[in-house]
Amino acid sequence: MHEISSKMPIQIHDLTVAYKDKPVLWDIDLAVPPAVMMAIVGPNGAGKTTLIKSVLGLVKPASGKVYVFGENYKKNRRLVSYVPQRTSVDWDFPTTVIDVVMMGLYGKLGWIKRPGEKEKKLAKQALEKVGMLELEKRQISQLSGGQQQRVFLARALVQDAELYIMDEPFQGVDAATEKAIVAILHELKNRGKTLFVVHHDLQTVKDYFDYLCLLNVRLTAAGKVDEHFTDENLRKTYGGRLAFLSAK
Amino acid sequence: MSILEFLHNVIFNYTIRNVTLGAFGLGAFAGILGVFAVLRKQSLLGDAVSHSTLPGVAVAFLLIGYKNYVIFTIGAIIAGLISMAFFTLIINNTRIKSDSALGLSLSIFFGMGLVITDFIKKLPGQAKGGLESYILGQAATIVQEDVIGIFGFGIFSLIILLIFWKEFKLFSFDKDFCASKGFNSKILESMLTTIIVIAIVIGLSNVGVILMAALIVAPATAARQWTNHLSLMAILAGLFGGLSGIIGAYVSSTYSKIPTGPTIVVAISVIVFISIIFAPNRGLLFRWLKTFKNKRRILVDTVLIDLLEYAQGHENKFAHSAPVSVLKIMTHGEVGVKKSLKALEKNGMVKKLPNNEWKLTKKGFITAEKLEVLGNKRKNSQKTGEK
The missing domain is CATH 1.10.3470.10 (ABC transporter involved in vitamin B12 uptake, BtuC)
Structure with a gap:
């Protein structure tokens, strides 16, 4: 464990990603230090989702290298917990809340081996943390947006990872759920875990995060929120589109 | 064979x-x-x-x-x-x-x-x-x-x-x-x-x-x-x-x-x-039934609130009653006003007077007022949401 916690959770060197011939990410250099909560901020189409997918090895870079705790992602994927965008899956899929949370343990189980009582117990604990234990047997199509996000969060928590990579965990959730999720994320950070989170709402960056990276195909700024969340950097990232949002 | x-x-x-x-x-x-x-x-x-x-x-x-x-x-x-x-x-x-x-x-x-x-x-x-x-x-x-x-x-x-x-x-x-x-x-x-x-x-x-x-x-x-x-x-x-x-x-x-x-x-x-x-649940018949039931429930609530509004427009609101024809106009000609009144009567919310007009009971007043407050709240929150 000591070894892990001293290594850089994410290190990106000269990363370029392109779809067909259009660059989506251009020459990114970024390091995410341990035990921080870093927001990935930028306009639509800036490559935020592509950035986290390249860290997870889901997208093949045109060039560049990505290291997770100093190694190839494949070697350390057990230390990483990924929360995709809530809208990326079909919530009418025939399965239950507890089942989705147990999916978080499939990676540890490996091929073929089935989840059993031990996995169920862990899943229940994770559901309790997000306040969803009463709904464990609920069919997932009957959940509200906020509840869906809590289920995804529980699926991430059950993995007991060191690095949490999340794609817009606050998208379409109610204020109460947002508060609850933030509290859980802060608790993770205080326990020394690292969080790398795509975030859309500029108003809350300062309240929720201590680090950020500003992205619009190129990386415009990265580092501590106090130093880098400035009007000038936002203008650089959003161009003319930033009409009335301000770092203040 | x-x-x-x-x-x-x-x-x-x-x-x-x-x-x-x-x-x-x-x-x-x-x-x-x-x-x-x-x-x-x-x-x-x-x-x-x-x-x-x-x-x-x-x-x-x-x-x-x-x-x-x-x-x-x-x-x-x-x-x-x-x-x-x-x-x-x-x-x-x-x-x-x-x-x-x-x-x-x-x-x-x-x-x-x-x-x-x-x-x-x-x-x-x-x-x-x-x-x-x-x-x-x-x-x-x-x-x-x-x-x-x-x-x-x-x-x-x-x-x-x-x-x-x-x-x-x-x-x-x-x-x-x-x-x-x-x-x-x-x-x-x-x-x-x-x-x-x-x-x-x-x-x-x-x-x-x-x-x-x-x-x-x-x-x-x-x-x-x-x-x-x-x-x-x-x-x-x-x-x-x-x-x-x-x-x-x-x-x-x-x-x-x-x-x-x-x-x-x-x-x-x-x-x-x-x-x-x-x-069940996903079938069309089940969904139609659910929609129908919802519509009925909404109509019952509407009639109750209409009775309250009609009464509030008059001086002695506790004594005032309304004929079915007025309620029909207030619900924009919805069918089932009479049925809704009967359902309300069963719950003790309204009373039928000898002149065939309907008036709210005390229980009816309390429920209708609650519903009205709830409805206004929802309207307001929608307005602020639009901003």
């Missing part, structure tokens, strides 16, 4: 036994294996694969010169997989969208199949029996080897499905997450595609390439209506598919002119139709 006679024949008549077992097996296997195709929204893929297998069968016939289930099936599987590879190639290297690409590979392969089949027909002195049946399907040509083949391929794919159940489930639900946990997408994708190709191919001689896709899609669609659990859905899909197979075999062995394939498809279509209308 009566059902009893049919059962007797299933046991003692060689042909009918083979036809029935074959039809049952293909329906059941296609039903179960089709579940993931439906959940991954790849119904069209099934159609493309099934049409694309024809050249494989035809080439297999050209090579060996007679009908053989196993060789035909292998030919069909190879052609199906090649068509899928062709489809993937188009998608990855051109700007053609997936529906067009499917249509393209479907017509190219089916066309090739028809050309080769036609060519074989014109060859002199060949035993061509059985090849024709691959287009529309004819169970009468089924022999014991076919049945063994259907069950052999079916059980093989079923075992694969059971072994990798967990992986297939995660892959179908959340592909990116699945890949991030180290389950190779390409391997899972090709395994699932192969399973679907096999599911289609085992039914070809019975149902034919044109209608086989229906047997992949329909049982799973019907099963989804009745359950929210993946494993139960697969079991139900198998039962529905198997049942329609038996129905198809029964009908086509009773009336010799009726082909098996279309009968099986009609049978499964009836099951789908029933499931879409009558299934």
Whole structure:
């Protein structure tokens, strides 16, 4: 464990990603230090989702290298917990809340081996943390947006990872759920875990995060929120589109 | 043929036994294996694969010169997989969208199949029996080897499905997450595609390439209506598919002119139709009933609030009553105002006066006022939300 916690959770060197011939990410250099909560901020189409997918090895870079705790992602994927965008899956899929949370343990189980009582117990604990234990047997199509996000969060928590990579965990959730999720994320950070989170709402960056990276195909700024969340950097990232949002 | 006679024949008549077992097996296997195709929204893929297998069968016939289930099936599987590879190639290297690409590979392969089949027909002195049946399907040509083949391929794919159940489930639900946990997408994708190709191919001689896709899609669609659990859905899909197979075999062995394939498809279509209308929770009937009940409840609340508003407009609001005609105008001519009043009367919210007018009771006033406050709150929150 000591070894892990001293290594850089994410290190990106000269990363370029392109779809067909259009660059989506251009020459990114970024390091995410341990035990921080870093927001990935930028306009639509800036490559935020592509950035986290390249860290997870889901997208093949045109060039560049990505290291997770100093190694190839494949070697350390057990230390990483990924929360995709809530809208990326079909919530009418025939399965239950507890089942989705147990999916978080499939990676540890490996091929073929089935989840059993031990996995169920862990899943229940994770559901309790997000306040969803009463709904464990609920069919997932009957959940509200906020509840869906809590289920995804529980699926991430059950993995007991060191690095949490999340794609817009606050998208379409109610204020109460947002508060609850933030509290859980802060608790993770205080326990020394690292969080790398795509975030859309500029108003809350300062309240929720201590680090950020500003992205619009190129990386415009990265580092501590106090130093880098400035009007000038936002203008650089959003161009003319930033009409009335301000770092203040 | 009566059902009893049919059962007797299933046991003692060689042909009918083979036809029935074959039809049952293909329906059941296609039903179960089709579940993931439906959940991954790849119904069209099934159609493309099934049409694309024809050249494989035809080439297999050209090579060996007679009908053989196993060789035909292998030919069909190879052609199906090649068509899928062709489809993937188009998608990855051109700007053609997936529906067009499917249509393209479907017509190219089916066309090739028809050309080769036609060519074989014109060859002199060949035993061509059985090849024709691959287009529309004819169970009468089924022999014991076919049945063994259907069950052999079916059980093989079923075992694969059971072994990798967990992986297939995660892959179908959340592909990116699945890949991030180290389950190779390409391997899972090709395994699932192969399973679907096999599911289609085992039914070809019975149902034919044109209608086989229906047997992949329909049982799973019907099963989804009745359950929210993946494993139960697969079991139900198998039962529905198997049942329609038996129905198809029964009908086509009773009336010799009726082909098996279309009968099986009609049978499964009836099951789908029933499931879409009558299934609890997801069925249309259930939804209509729910909407109707909601409408009724809203109308009852509306009438209650209307009575309150009408009374508030008068000096002594506790003594004031309203005739039905006024309430009808206030609800913009909704039908069921009288019924709503009766329902309210039952709950002790309103009272009917001797002059046929209605007035709120004390309980009615309290409830109506609560409802009104709630309604205003909702309106306000909507307004602030718009800002």
